[in-house]
Amino acid sequence: MERISKTSCYYFYGKEWKSWEELCANFIWEIPEKMNAAFYVCDAHADDKSKVAIFHEDGTGRKGKITFWELMSITNRLANYLRSQGLNQGDRVAICLPQRAEAIISHIGVWKLGGVSVPLTVLFGPDGLKYRLEHSGSKVVIVEDTALDALRKIKGDLKELKQILVVGDVELKENEIEFEEALAGMPRNFDPVELEPNDNMVLIYTGGTTGDPKGVVHSHSFIFHVPGNYALLCNGEIKPGDVFWHPSDYAWAGPLFDVAFVALFYGKPILTYVGGGRFDPEKAFKLIEDYGLTLLHIPPTALRMMRQVKNPSGRFELSSVRVLMSGGESLGKALPEWVSNTFGPQTVIQEAYGQTEATPLTVNCQRYFEYKYNIGKAVPGLKVEILDDAGNVLPQREQGEIAIGAFDGNPVVLKEYWKDTNATKAKFKGNWMLTGDTGIKDDDGYFTFVSRKDDIIISSGYRIGPSEIEDTLIKHEAVVEAAVIGVPHKTRGEIPKAFIILREGYKSSDELKEELQGFVKKKLSKHEYPREIQFIDELPKTTTGKVKRRDLRKMEGIISERK
Template sequence: MAHIDQYHFYERDWESYEQLRESFEWEIPDQFNMAEYVCDRWSRNRGRVAFFAEDEAGDRRTLTFRDVQIEANRIANYLSEAGVTPGDRVGICLGQRPEAAVGHIAVWKLGAVSVPLSTQFGDDALAYRLDDCRAVACIVDGSSVDTLRSIRSDLEALETVLTIGADPVPTETTWDAVERRSPQQFETEETNADDDAIIIYTSGTTGEPKGVRHAHRLLLGHLPMFAENFMETGTADESVFWTPVEWSWIGSLFSVVMPTLYYGQPVVAYDTDRFDAESAFGLIERYGITNLGAPTTALRMMMQVDDPADRYALETIRHVAAGGEAVGESVIRWARETFDGAAIEEVYGQTEANLVVGDCHSLKEPRPGKMGLAAPGHDVAIVDPETAEPIDEPGAVGEIAVRYEGNPVCFREYWNKPDRTDRKVRNGWLLTEDFGTVDEDGFFSFEGRKDDVIITSGYRVSPEEIEEVIASHVAVTDAAVIGVPDEDRGSVPKAFVVTSDDEWRTPELKEKLENRVADRLARYEYPRTIEFLDELPTTSTGKVRRQSLRERDGIADS
């Protein structure tokens, strides 16, 4: 099975980014199954590495694409024998380990639909998702098996449970048992590119989570921006990718894991309960990681490690991509210094349409404070949030929107929520619910979520902008900003701050941070109140959960 030419544009020389965008056209085969492209076609080279795996205890193993194919075939055979059929939903609730990817691949081989689930979910969160999508099977590891067992009697559709790293009860089967008994040959189901492949639930910062239905074509929609990574070297060869984020959301599974496998390169899988910045540097050195994809929060934690470039060999890093929140100049400067001039880019997208905006360093000089340009194949615009009509004025604030029709990265619809789909896709545009701007040269800036933008004295204030200024102070490790009611101004910013040491929690630091924002941004943007916290509330994807901060202050309904 040959590669699809359009997604290897990095092998050509381009005069400009504009030339690349104008030349790019989507190439989507009628029949397309992700399992064949991320696994089967590479398995003939029996020595080709797919995963370098390690856990917190230091146990290490290496899996080839052939190993992955055999394991996926065994799991697919087991699920098929258990009654899973094309179109059925199968939950994947595993930590960052090769079996998580194998589970998805096995489900796709069947023509079934995988449902990634965070190992951080409690009873209600896990039960809601499995029940909402009517999952008939679930693959779960030791960190979540007790949670699943406690809710299983309430899940009428769930008939099959496959466990890893847990002593099974009589109604369950272990992964090891399947590997011993299940046949290693399986013929991958023929699927259309538009057939359902995965349902990813949104973080649910407001309201109940929504199941985002994506087809097999989803993978192809991620490739243009991902392939821009390789334009720095002109080849995908000898690349090693890692993200510290668990593989239960689109920003890790399809921004890093599956595209890396599509190009036949290895992924580092590090199974741990929490992110440790010191360990991250050790992984980079140990596996020669070339491409790091991380939330800005993780990069800020790595900034707290003393002299990493002197203590670790980090020269293999060529590219750092950050998303989920604004990156900021302080993080960019640190990353360039620490990783010896590596390309640092902010990428933008969401569960419904991911990797649609970012930088292409080899063809266009990045601009400070900007997210970047629309990626090849993606038509992105700023539209009026009420009418969904494009706004032509450069710099005008509006809603970031992605052209929906013909774009493989765009979701099909929300699972069982047609009214929400109708509100999400209007006038031919997928509305992101994010405010932003675009300048005369096509560079996009992020202003904030619809429900996060602070309107104070008639000004629109982006919380991310204030957070970046506060977080760049030496005493601060993280910050979050919300709008709180104010009788005179409508609302004013309030900051929640995490410091590197308790001794920094003083009225003097509050005053310094207020002045810092007022001096660097504007007087109307400085936080009128600053509250110190031990840690910020986050979603399972690592994003700051501002809704929880509003609830904490009694200004939002639970």
């Protein structure tokens, strides 16, 4: 693809604005007629062969780095391999990898071919994987060896699946090939397919409160969603020596599209760290020191864990951090104050709001306005308002549903829910995309998040839909009915709690609770199991037989604004 110059709007036109309002008033999206997202996060920065794109480290201490030139070469080889296997534009490739360099390589390689990447977590059990792979129609799966057993149990049921690329050292079976072996011998030159901006790029599954998980489709123009991140994560400027990091799995929109591909878009390196699946707060401080990390996106749950580490400022060099942002749940005041005291006055704390369907939507940017312990102001180029139930914009200081202007040329809002026209239609009201969250906008344009209207559970930054947990529980021979809600947790924010009606002949016990938790871990996912279980004789229901989750929350003493 022909080299093109930087699109200046995504650098705020390289100038200092008098105010945030002036910046937003002058912002105009720049989206080319033909494009490929892979170019902007890889090939565009490959002329300098020494420019680092990825620092990588694993739990054993092995370290390395990949330059943009090397990244271009590796992703070209992957694109050539996928083409040799018969993949074409629009074909889906599932990427079941944790936070490691191969995940980034896989997304970019798939995009270059015009394919659609489908990020999945290695925490999924057979049932969780099967639904997503069947629903997406993925033809290839790139999987870490730790998740291979779960995939092997269901691969015979996947009619569309043709090939499995394995990252790791394991004995291979039919239709499996080692990732590096697949790329070996492939040409290192590949011209990224020129696409329409609205062509599908990525399919990300998000938890739902009813029915099956939804597949959120974003197009190639979504790669230009970065102005919000430029304001938020970069505080309105890119500096020499910037290194980005998010500690979470690359199966989710936040780590990928609010950090990793933002950094690469701006030609800056990311850190990938594979630490064995559990967040280690001590190691997080050590990574900051070792790599001179400057721009961090750390979920509130991880920050609370880091807060428990004794004397981090005395034990680790933390002065490199210039911005630490967080989101997914309210930060309050205690965490931002701890960040300031621990990291020092050079570190700016930012809070933001977004969702898989559109991210980010509101941001803080202390370069231009004061942080008031809320989710900040609307991103440049986006129209964000508070609506009533009829879809009318409410006056300031009135509570309603947070909504984003759609169909106005912005690349941030999702294209559609995969194979679900009804859900896609319900997501929009007129020219607005509905978030399902309630909030308030004040006279100065600041937004405050109030609550979620739906029943999504956010636990340790993961968005968990209760219906999948319920569906898995009732597959156990002891369970007649199950209902799941989120309950408060000191560290994780929320955790899933299951209310279960047992089948006749079974008695409640701690042993049965542990058995049911292990059943969900094995069948569905290690991060979605109900951490609390209560056996109950009857579930509260509506006259039509729907479980009244609101009544369950009342039973737990949870004061909720959810509808």
